[in-house]
Amino acid sequence: MSNGSLMSFSAEALERIVEIRDQEPGEDGYGLLIEITGLQGTQFGYSLSFVPLDEIGATDHVERHGDLTVIIPPADTTNMTGARLAMSSDPMTPGLAIDNPNNPSPQIPDAPTGNLTGPLAEQVAQVLDHQVNPAIAAHGGQASLVSEENGVVYLQLGGGCQGCGMAAMTLRQGIERILREAIPEIVEIVDVTDHQSGENPYYAASKKG
Secondary structure (H helix, E strand, O other), X not given: OXXXXXXXXXXHHHHHHHHHHOOOOOOOOEEEEEEEEEEEOOEEEEEEEEEEHHHOOOOOEEEEEOOEEEXXXXXXXXXXXXXXXXXXXXXXXXXXXXEOOOOOOOOOOOOOOOOOOXXXXXXXXXXXXXXXXXXXXXXXXXXXXXXXXXOEEEEEEEEOOOOOOOHHHHHHHHHHHHHHHHOOOOOEEEEOOOOOOOOOOOOEEEEOO
16 A cells, blocks of 8 residues: 555545445445556546455555545556546536556567568568558658668657657556567667757667667
8 A cells, every 4th residue: 555646636626526435335435546557549448436445455555535435456556646536627528537747568479460571670570560550650650761771670759649648658568578479589679769859869778688
């Protein structure tokens, strides 16, 4: 169990949540459990529920907001850092809404990569064109091959991926995995994107083995 606030709440939202909590049956104290349940389009999906305070897990993150105890599972703390819960300003979707600066890394699906014969650079370009870019295009991103030398592949991320705090994770967990599975001959994958828009570029390398 840990303390310290990862999230913030608007006064109106906090008041509304406490009103709902106070309607829970019994005399036990309740806390608000906020969990990430998966993806809804290109955003996280959430579950908000009240749980008895005596059911808080030893590894759960716990924080206090006035009279409200908020519980966040340990697996969700990173992706909930900086999130704000407020009343929705959209009349079409009234109620509580979570504004989260953290976005999920694009899920790059497994798909046929076509004919991978030919020089390694051509193989990489083909995988990027047919498998990687269609997936990250929904997030406004694009990956392109800058060069290849002796099995070292240099990639540049553009669009929504440039400067994105999730770019390194996208490269390691998505693009890199797809490329390595499709082309075992790759020795190293290097991101040469200028994520600082003209200042020192973010530079991430991953060596095989």
